[in-house]
Amino acid sequence: MSFQVRSTDGTAARRAPMPPPRTRAGLFIAQAPPVVNKFIAVIVLVIVAMRLEIDQGVTVGVLACVALFPVWFPVLRQYWGARLFVLAGVIAIGSGLWLTALSAPTHDTSLGQAFGAIAGLVGLLSGVGFVLWARTVLPDSQIAIWYGAGILLGVSPSSELYAANPWRFGYSVALTILLLGITLQLRRRWLELAVALLLTVVATLTDARSTFAFMLLTVLLVVWQMRPTRPTRGKSALRALLGLGALALIVFNVIQALILDGALGEATQKRTLAQLEEAGSLILGGRPEVAATIALMQHQPWGFGVGTAPNPEDILAAKTGMAAINYDPNNGYVENYMFGGHVELHSIIGDFWASFGIPGLLLAVIILVLIVRSVGVHVSANTASAVLLYLGVKAVWFMFFGPFFSSSVLLVLVLGLLITRRVPTETDAALLRPTLPGAPPARFRP
Secondary structure: OEEEEEOOOOOOEEEEEOOOOOOHHHHHHHHOOHHHHHHHHHHHHHHHHHOOEEEOOEEHHHHHHHHOHHHHHHHHHHEOOHHHHHHHHHHHHHHHHHHHHHHOOOOOEOHHHHHHHHHHHHHHHHHHHHHHHHOOOOOHHHHHHHHHHHHHHOOOOOOHHHHHOHHHHHHHHHHHHHHHHHHHHHOEHHHHHHHHHHHHHHHHOOOOHHHHHHHHHHHHHHHHHOOOOOOOOOOOHHHHHHHHHHHHHHHHHHHHHHHHOOOOOHHHHHHHHHHHHHHOOHHHHHOOHHHHHHHHHHHOOOOOOOOEOOOHHHHHHHHHHHHOOOOOOOOHHHHHHHOOOOOOOOOHHHHHHHHHHHHHHHHHHHHHHHHHHHHHHHHHOOOOOHHHHHHHHHHHHHHHHOOHHHHHHHHHHHHHHHOOEOOOHHHHOHHHOOOOOOOOOOOOEO
16 A cells, blocks of 8 residues: 655655554555545544543544554654654653552542543544544545544534534534535635635624634635745745744734624623633633643642542642632632542643643643644645644644543544654645645645
């Protein structure tokens, strides 16, 4: 089996062999007809995205990806940073178990919580590995489409949040990935832009401030890449990332001004005003868990361990940090959600640090670098699709402000699609999407 590698200008192509499988299972899959590989990829992608839970955080998708370890593990060498990511994850699991034992004399421990935390990280590692293998048999557009369909099939209309806002807490993410994946398959920039604009408008009507920001930034970046350009040697991923940072800051301030003017509705305006008056910052007011995380890191820098419940001193330290930003921590949210027999800091970085200690924090940094680097590479080459941009922006937000449990399904897709191949950088863009006969491989047709 081999995969196609094309240069960004479409002038050269070669075949690069996949690494030889090291196991009988890997050899069986590698020698199977292409249609069988594609079928396996589609089925497992949908199952992983549906998140069919068995018990204690273990899902059918996790079991499938772990069982297929011999298939996807040899493929990791094809991708930049993939093996480091998996190694860091394994080390983090060991660190989490060690910290649990270290904290046992002064903290209560829940074996169920510990098993769930480890299962979640194993699911992330194996899920990303499987998506990376799937990229060798399916184009990225079809991976996004099938994964989005799986998330859509897994939407549960029985939750309270769904009842309050079905679009925001039910169908938004799934349909965004699905629709943008379809535009990637069709390879029309104008269609990408039209769909992204439509989703941006929907976000303004559904009280979804963060989604509106993600989609607006995606729209602006798609428009930027539609500008007329000519090939140069001076394109830099670092310059692209600096530009992205500046653009994100501008978008944040513009959206905040629009919200305060009532452009996104009266309810959103009132909630934002209250958060600004309370904490002096929209970020801190909307995510007071950041203050708790900083306070806990100062209180116990090495973390807590998997399944470790906070003791009264830990909770007091977190509440003190939250009170410092004028947030009232004496409420059911802090007592029950954040510290109800576990530590939940509402950010992937915070959750990894709390459960897995310093190695968990290092793993979070590696994930962040992989995401940011890939987005910078593709934006600098004007080849970042709307679905890639949406996923990248949303993932960066989740790293700081999204709980790992609810973010993990999306993070599997984000890392699986964004990690670049270990080939000359200029070929990464050509591998991002399928090539149609006679069409430029590295860019969308206008």
